[in-house]
Amino acid sequence: MPRLGPLSLALRGRDPDTDVRPVAALHLALDERDVEQPVHFHRKGQLVLALHGGVTCEVPKAMWMVPPHHAVWIPGGVPHSNRATSNAEIYFLFVEPGAADMPTACCTLAISPLVRELIKHLAVLGQDYPDDGPTARLVAVLLEHLVAAPVEQLHLPVSGHPKLRRIADALAQDPADRRTLADWASRLAVSERTLARLVLRETGLSFGRWRQQFHLIVALRQLSEGASVQQVAGSLGYESVTAFITMFRKALGEPPARYFSKLR
Incomplete structure (x- = not known):
């Protein structure tokens, strides 16, 4: 089973699993074609956030739809595949195990404007930020609010x-x-x-x-x-x-x- 798929990390040439910082954020804007990512998994937990278009995530025995301004949380080690609609704009947030008290099962989270903007900001800054300083403090605020994000029942048992x-x-x-x-x-x-x-x-x-x-x-x-x-x-x-x-x-x-x- 491949660990990293083309929809997210292979296109970027970066593997956040090799980094032990609390979070890593990546941005992906798609063209007019639908894009499908084969089954893969990460050591880190993964948040899939759609700002435009939609993403469908499938894990063993369930399928999640990510409408705009929602996100699907996929715990680390869980095999999953993703399919994005054409012209989708997607952000991936990878969370180091133990960095935050995130759900232990896949779920859909309602994302507040603050969390959304923090993820976008971190994606621009990249993964190489100091362990202390302004960016690290922003990461702490992001994780605090992400843990409190409401869970919505937007999944299909399969x-x-x-x-x-x-x-x-x-x-x-x-x-x-x-x-x-x-x-x-x-x-x-x-x-x-x-x-x-x-x-x-x-x-x-x-x-x-x-x-x-x-x-x-x-x-x-x-x-x-x-x-x-x-x-x-x-x-x-x-x-x-x-x-x-x-x-x-x-x-x-x-x-x-x-x-x-x-x-x-």
């Missing part, structure tokens, strides 16, 4: 079980696929009850709730790429824009336009 991978792959190919649990049970040659138990055991969610969370992840990605609410509702197979907005509001507390307006 499974390596062959039957569930077939469903996930089909939905990835056609997010508007509206086959019911009974339809899938028939297609996979199992009883509806057996399939329902399998989905719950592997993901912790009912089939309907799991597919709704999948739709939310896809919607966040498409909206962050600039698609309209009408376009997203249609691509997900919703009968009306109102039905899609209702789902979005129930999941995130606000309709899409207001949600993204606050992020900006």
